[in-house]
Amino acid sequence: MRFIIAGQTGVGTSELVLRLAKLTGSEENTLEYTALAFDDITEEEMSLPECEGVIVAVNLLEGPMPGTREVIRRAKLGQIPVVGIALTHLDQFLAQTQIRHSIRELVGWETRELLSLYGYTDDAIPLAELGLVSGCEDSVAAFRDAVLAYVKK
Secondary structure, three states, X not given: OEEEEEEOOOOOHHHHHHXXXXXXXXXXXXXXXXXXXXXXXXXXXXOOOOOOEEEEEEEOOOOOOHHHHHHHHHHHHOOOOEEEEEEEOHHHHHHHOOOHHHHHHHHHHHHHHHHHHOOOOOOOOOEEEOXXXXXXXXXXXXXXXXXXXXXXX
């Protein structure tokens, strides 16, 4: 299975791909992840590469940005399902904010609202808040498992 991890430039898509690729498991040989930032998609190449699904990466410090909207729009045009929402940089977010829970909840809600504007209305799409530093492998593994379960349902 091939998944595209896409988002606004700088949201940690490459780091998330590296974390997912390092995980071991019975299905790892069949899973492939590709990082794709909004800036990587040219106007001439309107569609996303073929894959089983798109995982939308959103930086918790920034929230959904214009590039996030464009990735979702292009996934919809290519009829590619959104199979996960990764709210990244949890470690940096926790270090820099005081009103943690409310903002984390708001960023997740905003992202789901943006998805619903493009017809992705399934509230069962896995959403995870992920730190992308050492020691966060368990949460990344749990997210991978939730995405795989969602795809197989």
